[in-house]
Amino acid sequence: xxxxxxxxxxxxxxxxxxxxxxxxxxxxxxxxxxxxxxxxxxxxxxxxxxxxxxxxxxxxxxxxxxxxxxxxxxxxxxxxxxxxxxxxxxxxxxxxxxxxxxxxxxxxxxxxxxxx
Amino acid sequence: xxxxxxxxxxxxxxxxxxxxxxxxxxxxxxxxxxxxxxxxxxxxxxxxxxxxxxxxxxxxxxxxxxxxxxxxxxxxxxxxxxxxxxxxxxxxxxxxxxxxxxxxxxxxxxxxxxx
Numbered sequence: 001x002x003x004x005x006x007x008x009x010x011x012x013x014x015x016x017x018x019x020x021x022x023x024x025x026x027x028x029x030x031x032x033x034x035x036x037x038x039x040x041x042x043x044x045x046x047x048x049x050x051x052x053x054x055x056x057x058x059x060x061x062x063x064x065x066x067x068x069x070x071x072x073x074x075x076x077x078x079x080x081x082x083x084x085x086x087x088x089x090x091x092x093x094x095x096x097x098x099x100x101x102x103x104x105x106x107x108x109x110x111x112x113x114x115x116x
Numbered sequence: 117x118x119x120x121x122x123x124x125x126x127x128x129x130x131x132x133x134x135x136x137x138x139x140x141x142x143x144x145x146x147x148x149x150x151x152x153x154x155x156x157x158x159x160x161x162x163x164x165x166x167x168x169x170x171x172x173x174x175x176x177x178x179x180x181x182x183x184x185x186x187x188x189x190x191x192x193x194x195x196x197x198x199x200x201x202x203x204x205x206x207x208x209x210x211x212x213x214x215x216x217x218x219x220x221x222x223x224x225x226x227x228x229x230x231x
Contacts, residue, residue, distance in 0.1 A: 031217055033218065033219075035219075041223075042207065042221045042222060042223045042224055043161075043207070043209075043219070043221045044221075045218050045219065045220075048218065058218075090159060092161065094219070096217050104163050104166055105151065105163065105166070105211075105217060105219065106163055107153070107160070107161035107163075108160075109159070109160045110159050110160065110161075112159070
């Protein structure tokens with residue numbers, strides 16, 4: 001399994017500000033992803049964090065709003081920019097490590113963001 | 117595009133009852149992976165199972181079992197002799213091979229197990 005930590009675990013932010021969320025994995029992983037879970041909703045993929053190149057964003061998500069970095073194979077950051085109350089969600093980092101037929105995909109504990 | 121449907125939004129059972137959570141998926145790809153995750157009230161997402169589209173064998177893990185039927189595009193999850201600790205939201209998800217394993221999630225089923 002993979003041990004994933006996220007910082008901060010929760011935050012309350014004012015509208016118009018930005019927050020950077022960190023995701024740290026205990027070992028090198030091939031793929032890292034960022035998901036959003038709005039209150040009472042399912043999870044939606046924001047983007048794939050690519051090591052050494054620009055992130056790949058899903059429809060409805062743009063780099064200006066959610067800039068992502070992935071400087072190495074164990075770390076990534078997601079920034080939520082110019083926040084509004086609609087950005088209040090849990091943001092989750094996810095990783096996959098290709099180890100063979102028992103590949104699994106793990107999620108971090110999440111960052112609970114409230115925008116006031 | 118792929119889609120995952122969990123028609124049951126909320127289920128309540130009494131402890132020790134068996135309960136089945138339904139999952140129906142849609143994809144035009146012949147190769148894909150199906151997942152189940154548990155999200156307890158604490159919020160973390162706990163991996164339960166990953167199954168590829170070529171493996172239709174049912175799987176049992178303790179009180180948990182999964183029934184995968186390609187003919188009906190379903191991947192149902194049964195908890196036998198449910199316990200209060202099983203109370204959580206359960207998500208079914210799908211990813212395509214050959215992509216970056218992006219998961220498409222269903223809307224989740226909230227399971228409440230009471231004494």
